[in-house]
Amino acid sequence: MEIRREDIEHIADLSMLNLSEEEIETYTKNMQEIVEFANQINELDTENTLVSAFASDAYNVFRKDEVRESLSRDLLLKNAPSSNGEAYALPSME
Amino acid sequence: MEYEVIIGLEVHAELSTKTKIYCGCTNEYGSDPNTHCCPVCTGMPGALPVLNEKVVEYAVRAGLAMDCDITRESKQDRKNYFYPDTPRAYQISQFDLPLCVGGKVDVNVEGENKTIGITRIHIEDDAGKLVHDAYTGGTLVDLNRAGVPLIEIVSEPDMRSAADAVAYVEKLKGILEYIGVSDCKMQEGSLRADVNLSLRPVGQKEFGTRTETKNLNSFRSIARSIEFEIERQKAVLEAGGVVYQETRRWDDEKGEGFSMRTKENANDYRYFPEPDLLPINLSEEYIENIKKSLPELPESRKARYMSELNLPEYDAGIIISSKALSDFFEEAGKVCGNYKAVSNWIMSDIIRASREYEFEYDNMPYTAEQFGHLIQLIDSGKISGSIAKTVFEEMIKTGNEPEKIVEEKGLAQVSDEGAIKEVVDRVVAANPQSIIDYKAGKDRALGFLVGQCMKEMKGKGNPQILNKLILEILNK
Ligand SMILES: [Zn+2]
Numbered sequence: 289m290e291i292r293r294e295d296i297e298h299i300a301d302l303s304m305l306n307l308s309e310e311e312i313e314t315y316t317k318n319m320q321e322i323v324e325f326a327n328q329i330n331e332l333d334t335e336n337t338l339v340s341a342f343a344s345d346a347y348n349v350f351r352k353d354e355v356r357e358s359l360s361r362d363l364l365l366k367n368a369p370s371s372n373g374e375a376y377a378l379p380s381m382e
Numbered sequence: 383m384e385y386e387v388i389i390g391l392e393v394h395a396e397l398s399t400k401t402k403i404y405c406g407c408t409n410e411y412g413s414d415p416n417t418h419c420c421p422v423c424t425g426m427p428g429a430l431p432v433l434n435e436k437v438v439e440y441a442v443r444a445g446l447a448m449d450c451d452i453t454r455e456s457k458q459d460r461k462n463y464f465y466p467d468t469p470r471a472y473q474i475s476q477f478d479l480p481l482c483v484g485g486k487v488d489v490n491v492e493g494e495n496k497t498i499g500i501t502r503i504h505i506e507d508d509a510g511k512l513v514h515d516a517y518t519g520g521t522l523v524d525l526n527r528a529g530v531p532l533i534e535i536v537s538e539p540d541m542r543s544a545a546d547a548v549a550y551v552e553k554l555k556g557i558l559e560y561i562g563v564s565d566c567k568m569q570e571g572s573l574r575a576d577v578n579l580s581l582r583p584v585g586q587k588e589f590g591t592r593t594e595t596k597n598l599n600s601f602r603s604i605a606r607s608i609e610f611e612i613e614r615q616k617a618v619l620e621a622g623g624v625v626y627q628e629t630r631r632w633d634d635e636k637g638e639g640f641s642m643r644t645k646e647n648a649n650d651y652r653y654f655p656e657p658d659l660l661p662i663n664l665s666e667e668y669i670e671n672i673k674k675s676l677p678e679l680p681e682s683r684k685a686r687y688m689s690e691l692n693l694p695e696y697d698a699g700i701i702i703s704s705k706a707l708s709d710f711f712e713e714a715g716k717v718c719g720n721y722k723a724v725s726n727w728i729m730s731d732i733i734r735a736s737r738e739y740e741f742e743y744d745n746m747p748y749t750a751e752q753f754g755h756l757i758q759l760i761d762s763g764k765i766s767g768s769i770a771k772t773v774f775e776e777m778i779k780t781g782n783e784p785e786k787i788v789e790e791k792g793l794a795q796v797s798d799e800g801a802i803k804e805v806v807d808r809v810v811a812a813n814p815q816s817i818i819d820y821k822a823g824k825d826r827a828l829g830f831l832v833g834q835c836m837k838e839m840k841g842k843g844n845p846q847i848l849n850k851l852i853l854e855i856l857n858k
Contacts, residue, residue: 302650303464341457341655347663350435353399356406361416364424372515375415375522378466381512382521 289327291320383620385581387612388589389541393554394532395564396508396572397440403507403531404431404474404659411570415513415524423507423529425470430658433458437531438481438662440563441505442672444533445482447561447679448500448554452669456481458505458656466523467509475534477653480504481662487557488681489549490699498550499538508532533563539578539589544608548601551575552703556680559705574599577608580625581615590615591625595632595639607632610639683708691721697729706744707732710753717754720761724753731774739778748777756784764788765795768841797844799851802835805843806851809834820856828852 296315300307307315365371370378402409405422421429445452459477485500510528512521535554541547555573558564566573580592595611598604610632615625629642680702687698702708711728715721732746741747756773759765765773765788776787788794796802809831810817819827831852836843 298650302462342657342661344660347661349432349660350438351406351432353401353434353436354406355401355408356420358407358418358420361414361419364416364419367426372518372522375513375524376466377515377518378521378523380514380520381466382514 289323291316291323295319384584385616385619386584386586387542388539388580388582388592389543389547389608390539390578390592391535391537391541391547391550392576392578393535393537393551394508394574394576395444395535395554395558395566397437397531397533397563398565399434399436399440399531401434402529403434403437403505404529407529409530411567411572413526415522415526418526419528424525425468431474433659433662434531437505438664439672440531441481441503441533442664442669443561443563443676444535444558445485445503446669446673447557447676448482448485448487448503448535450482450485450500450503452664453479453481453483454664455479456662456664458659458662459653460656461506461651461653463651465509466521467512467528469510469525469528473506473509474656474659475506475653476504487550487553489546489553491543491545491549496540496546496549498540498546498553501536501538503533503535506532506534539580544605544612547575547577547608548605551601551604556703556705560677560680562677568599568601571599575604577604577611579608579611579615581612581619590619591627593625593628593630595630598632600634603632603634606634606637607639610637614639680705680708687711687721687725691715691725693722693725697725700733701725701728704743706742710743710746710750713750714754714757717751718757718761720757723757723761727753727757727774731771735774735778747779747781752777752783759784759788763795763797763844765793766841766843766845768836769793769795772841793842795844796839796842797847799847802839802843802847803851805835805838806831806848806855809838810852810855817856828856831856 293312293316296307296312296319300312300315361374365373365376368376370376397409399409401407402418402423405420407418407420407423410418422431442452456476456479458474460472461475461477462472464471480502482503483501485503486497487500488495488497490496508527508530510523510525512523515522537550541550551573555566555568558566558573564572568574575598577595577598578592579595580590582588582590593611593615595607598607611630618625626641630639631642632639684695684698684702687693687701688695693701700707701711707728711721711724714724718724735741736743736746739747756770756777759773760767760770769788772791773784773787773793776782776791777784780787813831813834816827816831828849832845832848835848835852836845
């Protein structure tokens with residue numbers, strides 16, 4: 289599979305990233321290498337392997353519906369690049 | 383050209399579990415921003431989700447109540463999109479193996495019965511809330527709602543009008559309330575609908591291009607946005623134009639829909655199986671147990687009210703439209719034994735009072751038991767029907783027992799013939815013209831005299847006795 293510059297532009301668009309010309313070029317090359325690396329898995333013979341979405345056989349790992357204490361807001365917002373003390377503050381999204 | 387309207391709905395209902403879907407943060411509405419958050423629901427690196435077992439149970443309950451097949455081997459999937467209401471940059475939803483598939487509900491639209499197919503019901507997590515910050519002009523993020531459990535109920539394109547869509551959502555709301563999986567408070571956003579709508583020339587088989595109007599959270603906005611979108615698409619088609627597949631928003635204040643920026647229309651969600659959550663395998667026994675625990679559904683209650691309690695279909699339909707109201711009806715009826723009277727009061731005074739005093743049926747200012755007592759006071763002749771209205775108003779204002787109100791305000795009905803006769807004699811003597819009018823065949827004169835006596839007795843006279851005594855004099 290060949291990664292084209294439009295693919296990178298599309299992904300950047302979905303991720304709301306503004307990339308420079310230079311970055312688009314770099315990432316097109318990088319992404320090509322990543323895809324090629326991942327493609328190695330296609331060399332495996334999966335003729336007799338069941339289709340499955342998970343590597344483990346486990347299922348039904350549930351939690352009881354019991355309330356646990358949440359984080360304190362001060363602690364939570366310590367990781368926010370910007371906040372007003374009550375909420376994460378962003379540039380306008382409107 | 384004549385067009386046929388094709389509507390399908392995606393309804394999101396927040397589940398009324400105690401905690402969020404993947405963490406133990408409380409699922410309570412209306413607290414201070416960002417106080418119900420933890421590393422899981424705010425998408426901190428390395429935090430792992432664990433599925434709340436109640437979410438599976440509630441979704442299966444909803445599926446069974448809507449006649450769905452339950453998927454025995456199900457899984458969750460990652461739906462990628464980048465937006466600040468979703469700190470993980472993906473929503474956990476279900477893609478190809480939803481918990482419930484292939485159901486239906488029956489609705490009655492203006493007297494006509496219709497069946498609306500349910501394509502699927504799946505579980506997913508809600509996003510946080512973005513609030514415009516008037517102070518800075520920026521956007522504030524509140525993640526209390528992030529991770530609140532949702533079911534999404536996807537219908538078949540079986541609806542043909544705004545009335546169909548409203549009846550369908552009312553039906554879903556009723557069922558979800560009855561089975562106790564969602565409080566369905568639309569004004570709090572716990573029930574919201576996306577409307578898919580297209581037009582096709584009558585007789586054409588293929589569907590036209592559809593648009594999706596998102597996030598409608600009242601019956602009124604569902605109906606109005608549908609009417610608007612029908613007219614808009616009609617105008618486009620009639621002008622020889624093309625309807626574009628797009629996501630739209632509804633502005634309830636302006637009463638118009640508008641297209642969202644095309645950027646947000648890029649539905650490139652890149653779904654893949656959620657690697658942090660294991661599959662869900664449901665046994666026959668598990669499903670059977672939930673089936674057995676389902677309460678009586680609204681349709682069945684309605685049939686019972688009509689056949690056993692002789693309510694008219696319209697009245698029964700109104701009462702079952704709200705679980706709280708229906709529960710109230712049953713409990714008050716049981717207390718006083720006069721279901722018909724309770725129903726009549728609901729259809730008139732209770733519905734009116736709920737609008738006038740702005741209370742919800744699940745939070746009435748009086749209890750069903752107290753209301754049953756009010757009916758008992760009327761049926762035993764202790765108070766008259768008109769005094770009962772005064773007592774009812776007092777019950778709304780004070781929440782007091784009707785007996786106490788009657789006693790304190792001295793509202794008990796006077797049935798003592800001697801006391802009533804005294805008043806009647808006085809009123810008749812003061813209105814000699816009425817006797818002449820009555821003898822001349824004017825029946826109105828009787829009503830006038832009864833009214834005057836009632837006025838004198840402040841409405842407390844027993845109307846049967848009053849009538850009898852006046853007639854005795856008039857017919858002498
Ligand atoms: Zn949490």
